[in-house]
Amino acid sequence: MLTPIVRVLLEDLLDPESHGLDAGCLAGATQDMVQRMVLMPRYMGVGIAAMTLALGPLTRLPKARRVARWDSFRGRPLVGDFVEFYEKMGTFTYYTRVEHGA
Amino acid sequence: MTRDCDWLVIGSGPGGAMTASTLAAAGHSVLVAEEGPALPVGSAEPYSLAEMDQKWRNGGLTPAFGPVKVTYVEARCVGGASEVNAALYHPPIPELLDTWAARYGIDGFGAAALAPHVDAVERLLGVSAFPGSPGIASERLREGAERLGWKSTQVKRFWRYPPGEPGGRRQSMSETLLPAATRSGARVESGLRIRRLRLEGRRVVGAVALAEGRAVDIRCQRVVLCAGAVQTALILRRSGLSVGDTLTMNPMIRLAASFPDKVNEPELGVPVEQIEQFKPDMTLGCSHSSLAHLALWLVGDPQERDRRLAEWQRLGVFYAKVMARARGRVRNVPVFDEAFVRYAVGPEDLELLGLAAERLGRVLFAAGAEDLVSPVPGDAPIRGVDDLPRLRAGVQAGKVQLTAIHLHSTVPLSRGGPVDPWGQLHAWENAWVNDASLLPDTPGINPQGLILAVARRNAERLARG
Numbered sequence: 001m002l003t004p005i006v007r008v009l010l011e012d013l014l015d016p017e018s019h020g021l022d023a024g025c026l027a028g029a030t031q032d033m034v035q036r037m038v039l040m041p042r043y044m045g046v047g048i049a050a051m052t053l054a055l056g057p058l059t060r061l062p063k064a065r066r067v068a069r070w071d072s073f074r075g076r077p078l079v080g081d082f083v084e085f086y087e088k089m090g091t092f093t094y095y096t097r098v099e100h101g102a
Numbered sequence: 103m104t105r106d107c108d109w110l111v112i113g114s115g116p117g118g119a120m121t122a123s124t125l126a127a128a129g130h131s132v133l134v135a136e137e138g139p140a141l142p143v144g145s146a147e148p149y150s151l152a153e154m155d156q157k158w159r160n161g162g163l164t165p166a167f168g169p170v171k172v173t174y175v176e177a178r179c180v181g182g183a184s185e186v187n188a189a190l191y192h193p194p195i196p197e198l199l200d201t202w203a204a205r206y207g208i209d210g211f212g213a214a215a216l217a218p219h220v221d222a223v224e225r226l227l228g229v230s231a232f233p234g235s236p237g238i239a240s241e242r243l244r245e246g247a248e249r250l251g252w253k254s255t256q257v258k259r260f261w262r263y264p265p266g267e268p269g270g271r272r273q274s275m276s277e278t279l280l281p282a283a284t285r286s287g288a289r290v291e292s293g294l295r296i297r298r299l300r301l302e303g304r305r306v307v308g309a310v311a312l313a314e315g316r317a318v319d320i321r322c323q324r325v326v327l328c329a330g331a332v333q334t335a336l337i338l339r340r341s342g343l344s345v346g347d348t349l350t351m352n353p354m355i356r357l358a359a360s361f362p363d364k365v366n367e368p369e370l371g372v373p374v375e376q377i378e379q380f381k382p383d384m385t386l387g388c389s390h391s392s393l394a395h396l397a398l399w400l401v402g403d404p405q406e407r408d409r410r411l412a413e414w415q416r417l418g419v420f421y422a423k424v425m426a427r428a429r430g431r432v433r434n435v436p437v438f439d440e441a442f443v444r445y446a447v448g449p450e451d452l453e454l455l456g457l458a459a460e461r462l463g464r465v466l467f468a469a470g471a472e473d474l475v476s477p478v479p480g481d482a483p484i485r486g487v488d489d490l491p492r493l494r495a496g497v498q499a500g501k502v503q504l505t506a507i508h509l510h511s512t513v514p515l516s517r518g519g520p521v522d523p524w525g526q527l528h529a530w531e532n533a534w535v536n537d538a539s540l541l542p543d544t545p546g547i548n549p550q551g552l553i554l555a556v557a558r559r560n561a562e563r564l565a566r567g
Contacts, residue, residue: 014404015404016404017404017405019404019405019408032151035155035161036161036163039155039160039161039163040160040161040163041160041163041164041435041438041440041441042438042440043435043438043440043442044163044165075500087401088398088401089163091397091398091400091401091407092151092394092395092397092398093151093394094397095393095394095396095397095398095411096150096151096394098393098394099392099393099394100150
């Protein structure tokens with residue numbers, strides 16, 4: 001359930017203008033991000049997983065509208081931290097895959 | 103399941119490994135309980151996601167909450183932090199030790215008292231200089247410092263260079279003191295998580311533990327807690343002792359810098375050059391700069407990120423670390439049974455971090471940097487020395503994210519504190535602390551050498567009985 005939502009979030013936050021991410025690296029990074037939710041302190045992981053699921057319906061919007069929505073979250077309590085988590089850890093996991101192969 | 107031992111040592115990092123090897127060498131029966139796995143030094147690429155998954159607590163995602171986000175890291179493996187850090191060795195600063203002895207009323211402490219233990223640590227753990235060239239990033243930082251008239255140095259490492267191994271070997275605990283402990287009869291059990299101590303009156307009689315999801319009852323005569331500043335405090339709190347309100351750390355700010363030529367050689371490990379000029383209040387140096395780590399500090403503008411990463415070898419990540427005055431708290435989260443750390447970086451510390459960032463910028467521009475990526479996501483790059491006040495002004499709550507790798511002082515050696523000058527807990531007759539938790543304040547510098555020296559001082563006294 002989480003995986004397709006996580007994938008969309010990474011695509012939007014790492015590549016908002018659709019210049020193109022490597023599909024294999026994106027798929028790997030998506031799995032790595034789901035794994036982060038398992039590894040991180042459970043009181044945080046449970047919250048991030050729940051918020052990810054709650055935002056699932058937004059992933060059906062067109063990309064431009066989704067990107068605008070994520071941008072509107074920045075700097076706000078909780079949802080701002082949520083976007084920052086996906087942006088930073090997503091970047092780290094994606095480029096780990098780029099570095100080491102998908 | 104049960105375990106019986108004379109001495110239970112909780113944690114196998116530098117404090118635990120030194121305690122266990124010293125006690126075992128004196129003929130005591132020792133069980134070292136380590137929560138994490140036993141893995142060889144080369145089991146994963148240093149600082150990689152794979153290493154974080156294997157050897158870092160929570161995959162490296164351990165935040166301290168407060169007005170400024172501080173992400174700290176804790177090792178969780180046999181050998182503890184010595185397995186995953188840069189293996190840098192800073193000799194303890196004599197003046198600081200003497201100041202602590204006087205200010206905190208610690209008997210038998212100070213530079214002279216610790217000197218033989220510092221010497222022993224250097225000898226036992228092969229403290230040595232990086233052989234040959236320390237790499238381009240280090241050279242650039244040294245050149246920048248020279249141009250500004252600032253003192254810099256190549257920091258030594260816990261490393262040996264056996265014949266036939268040009269890269270040498272990290273002298274982590276799993277390579278040195280833990281094998282020595284087992285040779286003397288100590289048992290090191292990985293995957294054994296101590297949850298709390300069991301008490302009868304004022305005596306610790308054992309510990310409640312978990313191994314592979316099953317309860318383990320440990321019976322012991324004496325216990326030494328060496329699980330690190332956060333976990334030691336947490337175990338004590340779960341056992342009914344109110345500690346953990348005096349946490350210190352060295353927060354650091356990082357930024358990426360572009361140079362006209364190649365500076366990045368991640369295969370050399372963490373560059374060893376550091377600016378000495380402002381120690382211990384602030385340390386400036388180079389960080390590990392693999393592609394993934396660089397990308398992490400370029401978050402904010404995806405196009406700019408991709409443009410810079412196309413020439414990633416011209417980029418390096420650098421840090422400014424300060425001796426912060428703030429004190430944090432460690433608490434146990436009910437139900438989840440995990441640590442919750444609160445650390446409120448104050449205005450004074452942010453001011454110091456801003457100054458440190460500005461000084462880092464000065465030395466990088468003196469070293470030939472073309473520009474610096476602002477640590478404030480979305481802000482324009484810092485283009486030169488005249489732009490540095492903007493860098494300094496940006497170091498504010500809500501704008502920057504800080505990291506910390508050195509945590510201490512949750513059970514401090516201090517007159518009126520929870521332990522005597524040798525780490526024995528006042529509350530109980532047969533329990534000691536012997537790790538970073540004991541440091542009465544942050545030493546500013548990398549603390550591993552100091553932790554080992556203090557642990558040896560205390561463990562020798564314990565071994566004598």
